[in-house]
Amino acid sequence: MRLGDLISAVIIDIDNFKKFNDTYGHVEGDNRLKRVSQILKGLVRRPSDIFCHYGGEEFIHILGNTDISGAL
Numbered sequence: 739m740r741l742g743d744l745i746s747a748v749i750i751d752i753d754n755f756k757k758f759n760d761t762y763g764h765v766e767g768d769n770r771l772k773r774v775s776q777i778l779k780g781l782v783r784r785p786s787d788i789f790c791h792y793g794g795e796e797f798i799h800i801l802g803n804t805d806i807s808g809a810l
Contacts, residue, residue, distance in 0.1 A: 746809035748799040750778065755795035771795065 752774065759767040771791070778797055782789045786802025801809050 743803045744805045746801040746804045746806060748801065748809060749792065750797040750799070752795040 752771075755767065758770065762770075775791055775797065778799070779789050782799065784802070788800040788802070790798055790800075792798040
């Protein structure tokens, strides 16, 4: 807000993750979420971008200085 730049957010949700946890257990589910997080963080290239774990199996990528067409 201070700079007046645009930002966009992309939310990533892993479908059917509960079924994975139920099948393989929460420890393996946590390991899988960590691996997904590492892969997604590797996609962040710009210093103005932020990537983080948002909830259970959701992740969010904040794209600094990016309008909607850039986010798409």
